[in-house]
Amino acid sequence: MNIIVCQNYDHLSDYAKDLVINTINNNDKPVLGLATGSTPEGMYQALIKAYQEKHVSFKDVTTFNLDEYIGLGKEDPNSYHHFMDEHLFNYVDIDQNETFVPPGNTDNHEQACLDYEQNMHRHGDIDLQVLGLGVNGHIGFNEPGTPFDTRTHVIELDESTRVANARFFDSIDDVPTHAITMGIETIMESKQIVLLASGDSKKEAVQRLVNGEETPDFPASILHRHNNVTVILDRDAASLLS
Numbered sequence: 001m002n003i004i005v006c007q008n009y010d011h012l013s014d015y016a017k018d019l020v021i022n023t024i025n026n027n028d029k030p031v032l033g034l035a036t037g038s039t040p041e042g043m044y045q046a047l048i049k050a051y052q053e054k055h056v057s058f059k060d061v062t063t064f065n066l067d068e069y070i071g072l073g074k075e076d077p078n079s080y081h082h083f084m085d086e087h088l089f090n091y092v093d094i095d096q097n098e099t100f101v102p103p104g105n106t107d108n109h110e111q112a113c114l115d116y117e118q119n120m121h122r123h124g125d126i127d128l129q130v131l132g133l134g135v136n137g138h139i140g141f142n143e144p145g146t147p148f149d150t151r152t153h154v155i156e157l158d159e160s161t162r163v164a165n166a167r168f169f170d171s172i173d174d175v176p177t178h179a180i181t182m183g184i185e186t187i188m189e190s191k192q193i194v195l196l197a198s199g200d201s202k203k204e205a206v207q208r209l210v211n212g213e214e215t216p217d218f219p220a221s222i223l224h225r226h227n228n229v230t231v232i233l234d235r236d237a238a239s240l241l242s
């Protein structure tokens, strides 16, 4: 696990942007795994700027997002589909038919999970997977206790996750209770993984990620088994590391 501690959030975002651009520029048909949430917002902004300055083109890129809330359609402002449109897809030259987010509002979620896996399989392995880190150690929405061998599946969100994400909704009661998420095994099949964590609220989780034991109680701990993981932190998130 390669750990990079950046001066601040802007540097973290810039560092992550460069890794994404390297992946795009070094593959004919790059496949990216993408995360939503607050942490990668700066990286997406930096990618849009790089696109505008002609340092990168997304025209041959395919993307698969990690997760989506169940019950939210893609027009819903709180859906991750909408987040991706607003934070990246609408502002770069990506083929929107090559951007995939698990569907939050199908009537057969089990089938949707299988279809999502099959679609990823058809595109080959993910070249670079971007991850955030939940305060409880979740990656994607794989909450503590999720077996390491899961593939894309439906999960009940932890109360701590719903509380953490309530800031985007009018009230906690509006935060969906379930989500579709890529599984831990699915994530681990990516060729390269970049995990971003920023801010004081992540410092305990980062300490446990770096120094803790490998256990399903802290899903991100599986990343020690992967041979190409870069953890990019800002100073606050890294403050408990010695």
Ligand code: F6R
Pocket (backbone or CB within 6 Å): 034, 035, 036, 037, 038, 039, 040, 066, 067, 131, 132, 133, 134, 135, 138, 139, 140, 141
């Ligand atoms: C989002 C995702 C989640 C977030 C995590 C951190 O697609 O998969 O695991 O990365 O909850 O969220 P933020 O960045 O908002 O702190």
